[in-house]
Amino acid sequence: MPRLSVQNMGPCRYAFGLAVGGFEPVAVLLVVVSALAAAILILAHRIGPRRHGAIKEDTYESGMEPIGDTRRRFNVRFYLVAVLYLVFAVEIVFLYPWAVLFPRLTAAANAPEPHAARRLLEAGGTPTALLLAAGVFLALLLVGFVYEWRRGVFKWN
DSSP states (O other), X not given: OOOOOOTTSOOOOEETTEEOTTOHHHHHHHHHHHHHHHHHHHHHHHHSOOOOSTTTTSOOBTTBOXXXXXXXXXXXXXXXXXXXXXXXXXXXXXXXXXXXXXXXXXXXXXXXXXXXXXXXXXXXXXXXXXXXXXXXXXXXXXHHHHHHHHHTTTOOO
């Protein structure tokens, strides 16, 4: 199997056929985080209060005594709004890289010197294509929003 090398990264070590150079900081981070989490759990168990009883183990809801059954049915609209929020939040997260890349791509298209977005330009990407892709994405988002509006998801009667 031919060994692959990364330019300007120094020598790579191989384990199980994979390059492992540069993963030491990640391993140290995982060990430190695991040790910190274990230390917090152990300290909470050793130092924490040890009082138990019926009052301590009773359900507590914002200072109010619980009334009725906790397994009652909720209106499905609560779940629909929650799912809509998640969908819109995830789609906004997908727009963030576009918003970061678009100004760089337009600057790279107009600048003669090499730029960070130059590889995207060399692959055939243009600022117009990127703008069109974001427009199609937002149009699909708008179609979904109008569909939900017409279905009456936002009506609370």
